[in-house]
Amino acid sequence: MEYPNLLPRFLKYVKVNSRSDEHSDRFPSTKRQENFQKEVVMKDLENLGLSDVHYNQKSGCVIAEIPSNIDYEVPVMGFLAHCDTADFNAENVRPQVHENYDGKSKIQLGDSDFYLDPEVFPNLKKYAGKTLITTSGDTLLGGDDKCGVSEVVTLAEYLMNHPEVKHGKIRLAFTPDEEIGTGAPHFDIDEFGADFGYTLDGAAPGKLDWGTFSAATFTLNIQGVNVHPSVAKNQMISAIQVGINFQNQLPADEVPEKTDGRQGFFHLTDFQGTVDNAYLEYIVRDFKRDGLARRKNLVKDIVTKMNDEFGTERIKLTMRDQYYNMADELEKHMDVVNLARDAYRKEGLTEIDEDPIRGGTDGSQLTYRGLPCPNLFSGQENMHGRYEYTVLESMYKAVDVMIRMVEMNATNNK
Structure with a gap:
C-alpha cells in the first residue's frame, strides 16, 4: 500500500x-x-x-x-x-x-x-x-x-x-x-x-x-614520557608506540573488515596521541556471552602484562558492557x-x-x-x-x- x-x-x-x-x-x-x-x-x-x-x-x-x-x-x-x-x-x-x-x-x-x-x-x-x-x-x-x-x-x-x-x-x-x-x-x-x-x-x-552481538567497549589512556629525541635512549616512552604495541597484540584477523556471519571482532574506532599521551577507543563484539568474556579478558591480560613490564600503571583501562x-x-x-x-x-x-x-x-x-x-x-x-x-x-x-x-x-x- x-x-x-x-x-x-x-x-x-x-x-x-x-x-x-x-x-x-x-x-x-x-x-x-x-x-x-x-x-x-x-x-x-x-x-x-x-x-x-x-x-x-x-x-x-x-x-x-x-x-x-x-x-x-x-x-x-x-x-x-x-x-x-x-x-x-x-x-x-x-x-x-x-x-x-x-x-x-x-x-x-x-x-x-x-x-x-x-x-x-x-x-x-x-x-x-x-x-x-x-x-x-x-x-x-x-x-x-x-x-x-x-x-x-x-x-x-x-x-x-x-x-x-x-x-x-x-x-x-x-x-x-x-x-x-x-x-x-x-x-x-x-x-x-x-x-x-x-x-x-x-x-x-x-x-x-x-x-544480535553481545557488545562491550573499552578505552585506553596511555601516559608516556616525553624527552628530547637527542637524549631519548632508555628514557623516552612514546605513548603512541605503546598504543601501537597494544593493538599489535590483538588477533590481526579478528577485525570488522575480515569477519562476517557469526564471527566476532575487536575494532579500534579512535586513536589520538602524542609522545606524552595517547587515547584509544575500541568496541568488542561476539555472539556468545562467554566469547565476549574471553575477548574482554584478553584485553585485560594484555594491559596487565604491559603495565607489569613498565613497573607502573602506564596504561589505564576503562571497560563497560553495552548490550547482550x-x-x-x-x-x-x-x-x-x-x-x-x-x-x-x-x-x-x-x-x-x-x-x-x-x-x-x-x-x-x-x-x-x-x-x-x-x-x-x-x-x-x-x-x-x-x-x-x-x-x-x-x-x-x-x-x-x-x-x-x-x-x-x-x-x-x-
Missing part, C-alpha cells in the same frame, strides 16, 4: 540534525535530538490526535498512545524508533529522490564526486523500478533511524484515519541516544506500559532481527517473534532473513530489562555515511507489516 505522507514526512525529518554525541556529559547527549523529538515528532503526533502524547524528561523519550478500538482486552503492543543519527556529518542534509531507478546505473550523490555504484553496492540491483532516496554526498541521510520514526508516525496516522482496522492499545516511543548505546538504560518500561514491543530499525524487507545477544532472552518469548514472522508472510515476504544482526538496537537492552523487543526492517541501506540510501517501497512495506501485526494481535487474542 502507498502512504502519501510518508515520503514528505521522511524528507522533513532527515533535514533536522539530531545527531547524538558519545562524548557528551548530558542526557540526552545533545540538545538537537531533544529539540527534534519535542518540536517535530511530538507536534506531529499531537496533530494526528493521539492520546497521552508527552515527553518523559527522565527517559528522554516521546511517548504516545493509539487507543484501542475493540471492546475486549488484548496484550498491549509497542513500537519504538530512535531519533538520533550516527557520527557522520548531519548538518544541512539534502536528500535526493530518484524515481524509477533502473537497477544498473551509477547514481551521482548530489553534485559531489561520489556515486552509488551497483558494482560496489550490489543491493542496488534489486531495486529496479523503485524510488530511492540518497544523500547529496557530503552528509549522511539519517535513515537510521528516521526511516523507523517516519514509519511509526505513518502507522499512527493510518490507524487514526481508518477505524475499520481493529486493534488493541498501541504504545509508541521515540527514543534518544541509540547510536551511542546510552538511551535504553534510561527507558521507563513501566511507564511505557507495553507487554512486548518492536523496534523499527533494520535493513531491507524480510529482515527480522531477534539475535537478545536471542538468549527472546527464545523464552517466541510468540513475539512468531507474530512478526506470520505478519511478514501474510504481507508476501516469504524469504525471511533471521540471521543474527552484526550490531545491536535498543531492543537488545530492553529485552534484557524485561520488554521482549525484536527488531523489524525499516528499509535502511548502507547506514552511517555518505553512501546511505533508502527505498520508498521498502518503507511502505514496513508500515504494511505493522498494520498486519496490530490486526493479528487483536484477532489472535479474541
Whole structure:
C-alpha cells in the first residue's frame, strides 16, 4: 500500500540534525535530538490526535498512545524508533529522490564526486523500478533511524484515519541516544506500559532481527614520557608506540573488515596521541556471552602484562558492557517473534532473513530489562555515511507489516 505522507514526512525529518554525541556529559547527549523529538515528532503526533502524547524528561523519550478500538482486552503492543543519527556529518542534509531507478546505473550523490555504484553496492540491483532516496554526498541521510520514526508516525496516522482496522492499545516511543548505546538504560518500561514491543530499525524487507552481538567497549589512556629525541635512549616512552604495541597484540584477523556471519571482532574506532599521551577507543563484539568474556579478558591480560613490564600503571583501562545477544532472552518469548514472522508472510515476504544482526538496537537492552523487543526492517541501506540510501517501497512495506501485526494481535487474542 502507498502512504502519501510518508515520503514528505521522511524528507522533513532527515533535514533536522539530531545527531547524538558519545562524548557528551548530558542526557540526552545533545540538545538537537531533544529539540527534534519535542518540536517535530511530538507536534506531529499531537496533530494526528493521539492520546497521552508527552515527553518523559527522565527517559528522554516521546511517548504516545493509539487507543484501542475493540471492546475486549488484548496484550498491549509497542513500537519504538530512535531519533538520533550516527557520527557522520548531519548538518544541512539534502536528500535526493530518484524515481524509477533502473537497477544498473551509477547514481551521482548530489553534485559531489561520489556515486552509488551497483558494482560496489550490489543491493542496488534489486531495486529496479523503485524510488530511492540518497544523500547529496557530503552528509549522511539519517535513515537510521528516521526511516523507523517516519514509519511509526505513518502507522499512527493510518490507524487514526481508518477505524475499520481493529486493534488493541498501541504504545509508541521515540527514543534518544541509540547510536551511542546510552538511551535504553534510561527507558521507563513501566511507564511505557507495553507487554512486548518492536523496534523499527533494520535493513531491507524480510529482515527480522531477534539475535544480535553481545557488545562491550573499552578505552585506553596511555601516559608516556616525553624527552628530547637527542637524549631519548632508555628514557623516552612514546605513548603512541605503546598504543601501537597494544593493538599489535590483538588477533590481526579478528577485525570488522575480515569477519562476517557469526564471527566476532575487536575494532579500534579512535586513536589520538602524542609522545606524552595517547587515547584509544575500541568496541568488542561476539555472539556468545562467554566469547565476549574471553575477548574482554584478553584485553585485560594484555594491559596487565604491559603495565607489569613498565613497573607502573602506564596504561589505564576503562571497560563497560553495552548490550547482550537478545536471542538468549527472546527464545523464552517466541510468540513475539512468531507474530512478526506470520505478519511478514501474510504481507508476501516469504524469504525471511533471521540471521543474527552484526550490531545491536535498543531492543537488545530492553529485552534484557524485561520488554521482549525484536527488531523489524525499516528499509535502511548502507547506514552511517555518505553512501546511505533508502527505498520508498521498502518503507511502505514496513508500515504494511505493522498494520498486519496490530490486526493479528487483536484477532489472535479474541
